[in-house]
Amino acid sequence: MAVNYVKAKKSLGQHFLKDRNIARKIVSGLTFKESSQVLEIGPGMGILTGFLSEIPGIDLKVIEIDPESTEYLKANFPGLGPGIVLDNFLTTDITGLFPG
Numbered sequence: 001m002a003v004n005y006v007k008a009k010k011s012l013g014q015h016f017l018k019d020r021n022i023a024r025k026i027v028s029g030l031t032f033k034e035s036s037q038v039l040e041i042g043p044g045m046g047i048l049t050g051f052l053s054e055i056p057g058i059d060l061k062v063i064e065i066d067p068e069s070t071e072y073l074k075a076n077f078p079g080l081g082p083g084i085v086l087d088n089f090l091t092t093d094i095t096g097l098f099p100g
Helices: 020-027 047-053 069-075 078-083
Strands: 035-043 059-064 084-086
Touching: 020 047, 047 059, 047 078, 047 084, 059 069, 059 078, 069 078, 069 084, 078 084
Parallel strands: 035 059, 059 084
Antiparallel strands: none
């Protein structure tokens, strides 16, 4: 069954950014070089992810602890594919996420 919405879980300390204008401003304030490696931690429902994924030339990975959120992200951002990682950032060895 496809996940259409993810409810924030207090047990995970989740707070989702919902305002697309704020997300757009955050991403527009960032500077990227060609071939930048970007790791988004706790993307939730992917409000920032959507804007980040539109930037040409970056290698975007997201790491999310919530299985429901990762299913939502896979359904709504199929282009990220294996770049969507279900794991706890605090205990994950992130050295293998990006080449080099």
